[in-house]
Every structure is written in structure tokens, then in C-alpha cells.
Amino acid sequence: MRKKEDLPECPIxxxxxxxxxxxxxLIIRNLTGRPWRFNELQKSLDGISQKVLTDSLRELVSDxxxxxxxxxxxxxxxxxxxxxxxxxxxxxxxxxxSFGNYYKSL
Numbered sequence: 001m002r003k004k005e006d007l008p009e010c011p012i013x014x015x016x017x018x019x020x021x022x023x024x025x026l027i028i029r030n031l032t033g034r035p036w037r038f039n040e041l042q043k044s045l046d047g048i049s050q051k052v053l054t055d056s057l058r059e060l061v062s063d064x065x066x067x068x069x070x071x072x073x074x075x076x077x078x079x080x081x082x083x084x085x086x087x088x089x090x091x092x093x094x095x096x097x098s099f100g101n102y103y104k105s106l
Contacts, residue, residue: 001064035081
């Protein structure tokens with residue numbers, strides 16, 4: 001997790017710094033329902049490169065939003081899911097969804 005002194009003073013800016021990229025929001029959207037494997041995520045996010053997905057997942061794990069479960073099997077099996085902290089973002093995403101639906105209805 002980031003140190004408090006490394007975070008913006010504004011709480012909105014802090015949230016944006018954690019989820020501010022297009023891909024992070026879509027990754028989080030997918031992970032709110034259930035854990036996903038890397039290849040499942042990549043296939044569900046049309047246009048994302050392997051590098052961007054890897055970097056985004058690493059940042060989300062580092063920030064404590066997403067967990068990475070390595071089952072240490074052969075063949076390798078790794079899943080990503082939402083932490084309790086990450087689940088707190090669901091209210092933010094639900095508000096964004098509501099606004100998006102409202103905006104599209106105008």
C-alpha cells in the first residue's frame with residue numbers, strides 16, 4: 001500500500017490515483033463479481049495488452065485493492081480477486097454506473 005505522505009491531499013484525487021486509468025476501472029468492474037484468471041481478464045478486456053494488464057494488476061495488488069492467489073500447481077494457476085478494501089470501491093462504481101445510465105438517458 002502507498003504511504004500516506006505519497007497520497008494527494010484531496011480525497012477525490014487519492015481515489016482517482018488508485019483507479020484512474022480506463023483499464024483499472026474495467027479490471028475492478030470484472031473482479032467485483034468473482035475471482036478471475038489472467039487469461040480470462042485479458043479476453044474480456046478487448047484491446048488491452050498483456051503488459052498493460054500485468055502492470056495494472058501489479059499496481060492494484062500493491063495498493064491493496066486486488067489480491068493475487070497463486071495455487072502453486074503445475075500447470076500454474078493464479079487468480080485475482082477483490083480484497084475487502086477493494087470491495088469498498090463497489091459503492092464508487094455503483095455511483096458511476098448510476099450516473100452513466102442517467103447521462104445516457106438524457
